[in-house]
Amino acid sequence: MWKLQRLPIDLRPGFFLFLAAALLIFPLPWVGAWLLAATAHELFHLLAARLSGAAVERISLGGGGMEMKIGLSGPRQAFFTAMAGPLGSAFLIFLAPWLPRTAVCGFVQAVFNLLPIMPLDGGRALGALLCRSLKNGRRIAAWVENVAVALVLAGFIYGFLRLELGILPLLLGLLFLFKTGKIKISCKPGLQRLQ
Secondary structure (H helix, E strand, O other): OOOOOOOOEEEOHHHHHHHHHHHHHOOHHHHHHHHHHHHHHHHHHHHHHHHHOOEEEEEEEEOOEEEEEEEEOOHHHHHHHHHHHHHHHHHHHHHOOOOHHHHHHHHHHHHHHOOOOOOOHHHHHHHHHHHHHOOOHHHHHHHHHHHHHHHHHHHHHHHHHOOOOOOHHHHHHHHHHHHOOOOOOOOOOEEEEEO
């Protein structure tokens, strides 16, 4: 049984800038649905961390979204906490009759976060699985990550050139590159950031 404790929550100025930009681009009901889906995603990470005995250090809200700093003791705990977020996002599909926008946002978040790319949950889960089972797990996970990034970027370029979606795919591709690639797969236990 775990105790309820106060968690420090950082609200950074980048979060409000990101929220303002989202409100300029998308209608308020969609931004609200995205926030609700993102909160459910993070709550599932938090629940999994608590159930597995991981120490949650801090929750931050910044320009890159929500992030939790969690002390993980091993690959099994890392895999469990990483996969809990997309699972929670996927469960929002069951709310579709009552909250259709939130269900759509949850589904998109689940699919996106399952990409085997760091710092996304799929990259963390893949790293935890391969580091636990293979000697060269980190190298294999990095190779899979590079292939996945190349495929995603090819999809953005295809959307720009062939589907004639305008500049939006290129902007999304740049945002995607900015979001990924900063954090490398780690096979060592310790403090990690979940998004």
